[in-house]
Amino acid sequence: ADPLVLAARSGPVLTLTLNRPAALNSFTGALHGELLAALEAAAADSAVRCVVLTGAGRAFCAGQDLADPAVAPDPAPGAAPRDLSEVIDQHYRPLCLRLRSMPVPVIAAVNGVAAGAGASIALSCDIVVAARSASFIQAFAKIGLVPDSGGTWLLPRLVGRARALGLALLGDKLGAEEAQRIGLIWQCVDDAQLQPTVQALAERLAAMPVKALAGIRAALDDAWLLDWPQALAREAQQQRELGFAHDYREGVQAFGEKRAPSFKDR
Ligand code: T3D
Secondary structure, three states, X not given: OOOOEEEEEEOOEEEEEEOOHHHOOOEOHHHHHHHHHHHHHHHHOOOXXXXXXXXXXXXXXXXXXXXXXXXXXXXXXXOOOOOHHHHHHHHHHHHHHHHHOOOOOEEEEEOOEEEOHHHHHHHHOOEXXXXXXXXXXXXXXXXXXXXXXXXXXXXXXXXXXXXXXXXXXXXXXXXXXHHHHOOOOOEEEOHHHHHHHHHHHHHHHHOOOHHHHHHHXXXXXXXXXXXXXXXXXXXHXXXXXXXXXXXXXXXXXXXXXXXXXXXXXX
């Protein structure tokens, strides 16, 4: 059988491609298993300095595979009622936690529609670049569910409550251009420019001090929960740790010597 996640390395950049194009790369337990394993391997491999997540075919990801018996609303006669939280606990939560704590930056290259959990996974990435023909759909309400895979947390933080509610309640298709305009994503590019744009961005990030970049993500996420004095204290603690590391010494030295730095911490 074809792998459900294709992994391709180009120097320090690892591209992971969701590969169930006939079902718009929707999530089954098997796809979850392969994606989480690929992310774990990337996290453990010090040569990987940036991860790109994208989809094969015309979609990025259509969320949960609704034909998967694991989420069928009516299980076998006589069986216990379906408990969707089991699927979330087993598959989605580990994926969301792993993505958001990767030791390197993660770019979503949204090549086509990102719906339901597929949208949440894209929006969990550190930088989201979408093809102009791509779209984002908060499909959950249409089937009687709430945004999951972090959707309820991400949406209002990205675009504010009014837009988050409009998107989540109505479930309309949001084009990539509009997604960029309202700040849901970083950038919308012409379809033909998606791959080269993302590759250049990934190479640029991979050459940066990725330990600090992962620290920036964690600090920004945590800051939502902190008051001003707490945020200042947290920043000081992070600067303390980074200040002892190789990359800070290298960055300052390279600046003084007017040369390009060579970062290596992770
Ligand atoms: O606890 C839990 O497990 C619950 C977790 C839930 C998380 C979620 O993600 S809930 C949301 C699930 N996703 C959706 O509701 C989206 C469903 N898909 C769509 O609305 C549409 O397919 C799209 C808007 C994404 C794309 O529309 P379109 O017209 O471009 O394509 P299509 O014709 O609808 O789909 C093409 C094929 O992909 C089609 O199969 P076929 O007829 O060619 O054999 C379609 O059935 C299949 N497909 C699309 N999305 C899914 C899917 N198959 C299974 N699951 C899907 N989510």
